[in-house]
Amino acid sequence: MRFMILVKATRESEAGVMPSEQLLAEMGRFNEELVKAGVMQAGEGLHPSAKGARVRFSGADRTVTPGPFPQTGELVAGFWLWQCASLQEAIDWVKRCPNPMPGESExxxxxxxxxxxFGEAMTPELRQQEDRLRAELAGKG
Structure with missing residues (x-):
């Protein structure tokens, strides 16, 4: 099973406060453990929402709203993509993670x-397309 691990933003991360050298080193060691265990497939930190935008869809209409966005706790500051045998395994790994932010974080x-x-909605043709795109992505990695 694959899991998206979402590091929630804080006031500090939204203000552009960069992690300390110590935290970067701790996260580097943790990421190394994940890679060696065959768990980590991807992972990155994200710039504050002030450097981003949202696109709202309403039928054929598109409305673009530039950041920053309110409600910091609902924003994402970084992510990992992990391959784990179960949700419990993913939880166990997250519990080993260094606190990603100064103070409280989630x-x-x-x-x-x-x-x-997706069941029957994933037709053989759609599955072939999915497989082709995944192979193409893997070739670019």
Missing amino acids: IEIRQVFSAED
Whole structure:
């Protein structure tokens, strides 16, 4: 199973406060453990929402809202993509993670859909397209 691990933003991360050298070193060691265990597939930190935008869809209309966005606790400051045998394994890894922010912080764990989760809506043609795109992405890595 694949899981998206979402590091929630804080006032500090939204203000552009960069992590300390110590935290970067601790996260580097943790990421190394994840890679060696075959868990980590991707992971990155994100710039504050002030450097981003949101696009709202309403039928054929698109409305762009530039950042920053309110409600810091609902924003994402970084992510990992992990391959784990279960939600419990992902939880166990997150519990080993250094605190990603100074002070209190929160990490959310969400399972990523697989093709099988879509049932009959995932036709053989759509599955072939999915497989082709994944192979193309892997070739660019």
